[in-house]
Amino acid sequence: DAGITQSPRHKVTETGTPVTLRCHQTENHRYMYWYRQDPGHGLRLIHYSYGVKDTDKGEVSDGYSVSRSKTEDFLLTLESATSSQTSVYFCAIRQRGATDTQYFGPGTRLTVL
Amino acid sequence: QQQVKQSPQSLIVQKGGIPIINCAYENTAFDYFPWYQQFPGKGPALLIAIRPDVSEKKEGRFTISFNKSAKQFSLHIMDSQPGDSATYFCAARRTGNQFYFGTGTSLTVIP
Numbered sequence: 001d002a003g004i005t006q007s008p009r010h011k012v013t014e015t016g017t018p019v020t021l022r023c024h025q026t027e028n029h030r031y032m033y034w035y036r037q038d039p040g041h042g043l044r045l046i047h048y049s050y051g052v053k054d055t056d057k058g059e060v061s062d063g064y065s066v067s068r069s070k071t072e073d074f075l076l077t078l079e080s081a082t083s084s085q086t087s088v089y090f091c092a093i094r095q096r097g098a099t100d101t102q103y104f105g106p107g108t109r110l111t112v113l
Numbered sequence: 114q115q116q117v118k119q120s121p122q123s124l125i126v127q128k129g130g131i132p133i134i135n136c137a138y139e140n141t142a143f144d145y146f147p148w149y150q151q152f153p154g155k156g157p158a159l160l161i162a163i164r165p166d167v168s169e170k171k172e173g174r175f176t177i178s179f180n181k182s183a184k185q186f187s188l189h190i191m192d193s194q195p196g197d198s199a200t201y202f203c204a205a206r207r208t209g210n211q212f213y214f215g216t217g218t219s220l221t222v223i224p
Contacts, residue, residue: 031210033212035214040216041115041216042119042202042214042215042216042217043157043202043204043214044214045211045212045213048210048211050210056210058211059116059211059213090156090157092156094210099147099159099162100145100147100162100206101147101159101162102147102157102159102212103156103158103159104156104157104158105156106154106155106156107154107155107156
């Protein structure tokens with residue numbers, strides 16, 4: 001699992017509330033990613049980071065913000081959760097070498113009522 | 114708009130059969146094509162990957178075939194086993210840091 005943990009693993013919240021998901025890695029990887037997984041859509045990139053305080057948007061970034069104040073933590077925030085943000089969220093780290101590999105965390109299942 | 118189109122959505126084969134999953138793309142800025150395997154309740158895991166200057170890559174029972182001119186690539190699983198039952202995702206890396214995934218194929222291998 002490349003030392004990746006996500007918290008919480010499950011969360012139920014109400015529309016309009018702020019939500020923060022945390023991704024923590026123990027191996028000092030530069031690149032970190034947030035994806036959402038939905039039936040019929042596969043995995044879609046929300047935001048990614050290429051270093052401390054360096055982030056960029058993915059294809060479905062509206063309604064989400066991220067922060068990375070230290071190498072090991074990458075936070076995903078839903079400022080005001082909506083039902084359309086009900087999904088499974090995966091964090092990944094990227095290891096570049098002979099292969100360009102993303103290692104995914106165990107996921108967070110978020111339900112917005 | 115789906116950048117990587119994957120088919121079929123689901124696939125059922127008998128043990129020993131050769132399931133084939135197909136993916137297609139349009140963006141010529143894609144320069145790396147990995148396949149991921151995902152079991153229920155787990156995150157995806159890299160299975161095999163190919164670069165566009167190679168037409169075929171094999172790793173164990175898994176083979177990627179790549180057709181650059183047609184902008185298509187496919188995964189073949191030789192001698193499939195019930196333990197291969199999982200969801201498979203193709204993906205493409207746009208030059209740089211962004212990855213785009215297909216919609217996934219649910220494979221069931223019947224004993």
